Amino acid sequence: MGIENIRHLIGNIIIYIGAAFMVFGVVGLFRLKDFYPRILVASKIDTVGVLTLITGFAIRHGLSFFTGKLFLIMVIMLILNPLVAHIVARSAYLSGHKVNGIAGGTPALPELDENGE
Amino acid sequence: MTQALLVLWILCAIFIILENRIYRVIIYFGIFSLITSLAYLLLGAPDVAMAEAAISAFCTIFFIICIEKYYSSRDNVKKEEERGSKKHLFRGFVKLLPPLALCAGLFVLFVYFIPDSPMSTYLKYQYLMRFMQDVGGENAVTAIYLGYRVYDTLFEALILVISVVAVSHMSYYEASQVKDGKHSEIENSGMAIFTMRLICPIIIIFGAYLIMNGHISAGGGFQGGLAVATFFICRYLIYDIYDIPVNKVIKLEEIVFISIIIVTAFAVFLGAAAYMPTAFLPFYHNIYLIIMNVLIGMKVACGFFVLFYRYIAIERR
Amino acid sequence: MIVFWVMFALLALYMVRTIKGPAMWDRLLGLNLISTKIIVIIIVVASIYGKPFLLDFAIIYALSGFIGTIFLALFLSERRLGKQRGNKDGY
Numbered sequence: 001m002g003i004e005n006i007r008h009l010i011g012n013i014i015i016y017i018g019a020a021f022m023v024f025g026v027v028g029l030f031r032l033k034d035f036y037p038r039i040l041v042a043s044k045i046d047t048v049g050v051l052t053l054i055t056g057f058a059i060r061h062g063l064s065f066f067t068g069k070l071f072l073i074m075v076i077m078l079i080l081n082p083l084v085a086h087i088v089a090r091s092a093y094l095s096g097h098k099v100n101g102i103a104g105g106t107p108a109l110p111e112l113d114e115n116g117e
Numbered sequence: 118m119t120q121a122l123l124v125l126w127i128l129c130a131i132f133i134i135l136e137n138r139i140y141r142v143i144i145y146f147g148i149f150s151l152i153t154s155l156a157y158l159l160l161g162a163p164d165v166a167m168a169e170a171a172i173s174a175f176c177t178i179f180f181i182i183c184i185e186k187y188y189s190s191r192d193n194v195k196k197e198e199e200r201g202s203k204k205h206l207f208r209g210f211v212k213l214l215p216p217l218a219l220c221a222g223l224f225v226l227f228v229y230f231i232p233d234s235p236m237s238t239y240l241k242y243q244y245l246m247r248f249m250q251d252v253g254g255e256n257a258v259t260a261i262y263l264g265y266r267v268y269d270t271l272f273e274a275l276i277l278v279i280s281v282v283a284v285s286h287m288s289y290y291e292a293s294q295v296k297d298g299k300h301s302e303i304e305n306s307g308m309a310i311f312t313m314r315l316i317c318p319i320i321i322i323f324g325a326y327l328i329m330n331g332h333i334s335a336g337g338g339f340q341g342g343l344a345v346a347t348f349f350i351c352r353y354l355i356y357d358i359y360d361i362p363v364n365k366v367i368k369l370e371e372i373v374f375i376s377i378i379i380v381t382a383f384a385v386f387l388g389a390a391a392y393m394p395t396a397f398l399p400f401y402h403n404i405y406l407i408i409m410n411v412l413i414g415m416k417v418a419c420g421f422f423v424l425f426y427r428y429i430a431i432e433r434r
Numbered sequence: 435m436i437v438f439w440v441m442f443a444l445l446a447l448y449m450v451r452t453i454k455g456p457a458m459w460d461r462l463l464g465l466n467l468i469s470t471k472i473i474v475i476i477i478v479v480a481s482i483y484g485k486p487f488l489l490d491f492a493i494i495y496a497l498s499g500f501i502g503t504i505f506l507a508l509f510l511s512e513r514r515l516g517k518q519r520g521n522k523d524g525y
Binding site (some may be wrong): 121125129146158159173174316323354 | 442445447450452453458464465468469472475479487493494496497498501502505506510515
């Protein structure tokens with residue numbers, strides 16, 4: 001059993017851990033009844049899952065051109081995924097989307113569609 | 118695994134057709150184009166996949182801006198409830214049946230009358246086996262659109278120039294009007310601005326990489342130009358002003374278009390293009406491809422920049 | 435290969451959330467999650483085939499996918515604030 005096989009084994013284990021993270025995120029996405037807990041769970045679990053998966057692939061492929069590009073994708077995901085979650089949640093908050101009947105950012109918003117359309 | 122993806126694709130298309138509310142349609146269309154370009158990638162057309170991925174973002178932006186313009190110009194907007202009833206959905210499905218039947222019939226015809234023997238293989242030999250020595254570069258798509266079919270590329274560039282000129286003339290404003298355009302009431306949060314400042318240089322470096330590397334791997338002028346235009350959109354999101362003079366950008370685009378024509382003509386007469394086999398060394402072939410890719414990338418970036426800024430100026434005047 | 439099918443199932447589930455989601459922002463969230471899943475699928479395919487050039491696609495998806503979501507969110511909240519200000523159509 002060479003160093004190659006050990007590296008593949010560790011990489012596979014980390015990849016499966018990342019996939020498991022994402023599956024738990026889906027459970028949260030369907031069980032929670034409100035928008036804000038949903039976006040909290042989904043974005044957080046998704047970012048961590050993707051980063052773990054990419055780390056697993058990087059370990060699997062060793063030090064090569066492939067790993068360099070994977071590192072670039074990792075940096076971009078680390079920057080952009082929380083940004084999109086932040087902007088979506090901010091848009092919902094500014095528009096006065098309610099949390100279980102408690103008003104959000106702007107208190108009184110009469111005669112508006114509940115779903116933001 | 119491509120087939121499983123295509124099932125999702127068809128489901129998404131059906132949801133787009135049966136949906137009545139316009140914002141939902143935009144979001145479903147985003148998913149649809151994402152799955153489309155992944156299917157292109159798995160089916161072996163990387164250049165088309167990259168163009169589709171870059172275009173989908175622009176399509177979303179232009180759709181939103183046009184819809185907002187439409188709603189803000191109308192005096193009384195109809196209530197949404199009138200349009201979102203179950204009966205309407207069923208009627209839409211009934212309307213959908215004849216074209217579906219037609220498509221099914223065409224599919225059956227296609228399956229039964231598929232030719233079993235290949236047609237002439239002369240063109241296949243000409244294009245696929247000899248493009249490396251004819252045009253140079255390792256990407257056959259680049260060899261086709263910059264070598265064998267360079268006149269088609271010229272006319273596509275002309276179409277983009279015409280559309281940009283048309284949009285910029287229909288939405289003509291005085292310089293002061295555009296400069297004092299209505300700023301966004303919700304300014305972006307500080308976190309978003311900081312993060313987009315981090316991401317901007319990555320975008321423009323990656324666009325330059327796509328343009329310069331277009332003749333070796335997937336990519337090319339169009340895709341790289343779209344990436345560079347994305348950089349300008351990010352810049353608008355950060356600073357929220359129109360400080361770039363659009364008229365000068367239109368001038369620049371016209372100059373670039375004329376230089377594309379000149380470079381092509383020089384290449385034809387000097388023999389760097391594909392249809393004159395005994396010409397320069399392969400080194401010059403690569404230089405020709407890189408120059409053409411850079412010019413096309415500049416043109417596409419300028420064109421989409423002008424379109425975006427004009428639309429935003431209309432919307433937020 | 436297993437990871438590919440897991441990601442594919444997640445893609446279908448997120449599509450269900452996007453189509454069912456009660457609020458508009460649920461759909462936006464679903465769009466973002468789907469684009470993330472597509473990036474992961476591309477990485478998996480590139481790793482299976484062993485072709486590094488496929489990763490360019492993942493990068494360009496990540497770089498250009500967020501723009502549309504940001505614009506949708508911006509315009510949605512602006513429209514709502516305009517309605518609150520008293521204009522009939524949101525502006």
